[in-house]
Amino acid sequence: MPPHRYWSASRSSEPTDDHHKPGDKLLPAQTGDTTRRIRRNNTTSTTGNSVSPVTEADTADAPLLNDTVVPGDDDPDERTAAAASPEAVASGEEPQQEQPERKRGMFSALSNRNYRYFFIGQVVSNSGTWVQRIAQDWLVLSITGSAFAVGVTTAMQFLPMLLFGLFGGVLADRFPKRKLLMATQGAMGLLAAGLAVLTLTGHIQVWHIYLFAFMLGMVTVVDNPTRQTFVSEMVGKKDLGNAVSLNAANFQTARLIGPAVAGALMAAVGAGYAFAVNAFSFGAVILGLLAMRTAELHRTPRLPREKGQLRAGLHYVAGRPDLIWPIVLIGFIGTFGFNFATILSAFAYSVFHVGPGLYGLLNTAMAVGSLAGALLAARRNRPRLRLLVGVALAFGILEAVSALSPDYWTFAALLTVVGMSGVTLNTAANSLIQLRTDPAMRGRVMSLFMMVFTGGTPLGAPLVGWITEQYGPRIGLLVCGLVSAVAAAAVGLVLARIGNLRLQLDLHRGPEHQLLAFVPRQRAELDVTAVA
Secondary structure, eight states: OOOOOOSSSSSSOOOOOOSSSSSSSEEEEEESSEEEEEOOOSSSSSSTTOOOOGGGTTTTTTTOOOOOOOSSSSOOGGGGSSSOOOOHHHHTTTOOOOOOOOOOTTTTTGGSHHHHHHHHHHHHHHHHHHHHHHHHHHHHHHHHHHHHHHHHHHHHHHHHHHHHHHHHHHHHHHOOHHHHHHHHHHHHHHHHHHHHHHHHHHHOHHHHHHHHHHHHHHHHHHHHHHHHHHHHHHOOOOOOHHHHHHHHHHHHHHHHHHHHHHHHHHHHHHHHHHHOOOOOOHHHHHHHHHHHHHSSSSHHHHOOOOOHHHHHHHHHHHHHHHHHHHHHHEEEEHIIIHHHHHHHHIIIIIIIIOHHHHHHHHHHHHHHHHHHHHHHHTSSSOOOEEEEEEHHHHHHHHHHHHHHHHHHHHHHHHHHHHHHHHHHHHHHHHHHHHHOOGGGGHHHHHHHHHHHHTTHHHOOOOOHHHHHHHHHHHHHHHHHHHHHHHHHHHHHHHHHHHHTTEEEEEOOOSTTTEEEEEEHHHHHHHHHHHHH
């Protein structure tokens, strides 16, 4: 049979002969004037990068391989999920459109027994983590009186992710994730117990805190990508997006509980007991992992030990503009926009002159908004690139505005909105990248995502801490917000250019008209001509 010719969905049903290659499979475009090609190979040629064949039913989420035509619209998820059959393409028949995916419930992922156990354990463990985070920042500030020292503590905790983060993804792809998580959670509990002993015995010094923060970061290098990718093994593909949003809601629920508990413990008995509470909290996760039914897990085939697996993961992401640019955006925002550990303690201590109780309330205010944002995100089936860019821009602007707050309560109220936009951004990026990544690559891709998201903190935290110390907390937060907003605008323009889009201003009234929208360039030019 001769090679199939491409079919344009936007002009006519007549086939064209534009630069086709034998073995290319046409995906008809739902919008725009370009089409996406996926070569059907059993494996890629890169060592260690084994990818299953692309099937017609999987094309909505299938990774774009090396021979890819970038979509003509801003989101490949808007395209037809099922490709045309060879007979339909040859005859010029239009392929049958896949019915829109039905919206799932806000808590649909909790119908999975294994995920329920994991979710409950994470509520306890995340609450303990927030207790330690608040107590640790306040303890460093009390010992040194320096916002820069708080920034250094944060940097020490996230420096290992920057240096070794990609190796953690290789381990997550290679070893059983459930057993790996039991080991990492146990190690974190021992580190928290050691910090508690030093504090309660009165021997704690700031360099001890730096050292324990660094060792915790080393464990997190493996724990983070393993925990992120283990979600898909518990719930499967259909509930993955919902589970990612519920994990964010889980984390934000803990953020409501943890700071309040930390403030009460520090006011009553001191920071040492806060560290002890965190040490015991990791037991809940380990018990949940032990109680799981392993037969119900959606296991991903383990990666055999081979050379070049790390390089294969980087090559995979580099060939995917729908992955690399969201990761670049998250890198900028993770480095500058999410430096709240450094900023909030300085606002409480130096600007509003409040104690640990009201400092904890600032974190609680942000958590309220974050929880609301996470629950709203759980109702979305699939995140889109334009949502990611738009929310990132809003997050940066809101953060800059909050820096100008005249009083404590205005600042706390604005932090609620900042928290809502921040968690929406985080869950959208996490879900988008996991859903678009081949399962065999997911550990390495998510380790890169976490590396730029949290690994940028060692670079950003000391810089933000220095700006805060030299020019004040308001300037520090303003800079963080402006950098985030500029990065969002720049990445949005790059993605639009790659997708052959342009920004269109529509002044017509009506529900079918949007004031600002990205549309295919050729369509926008036709609209302008028609108006003229």
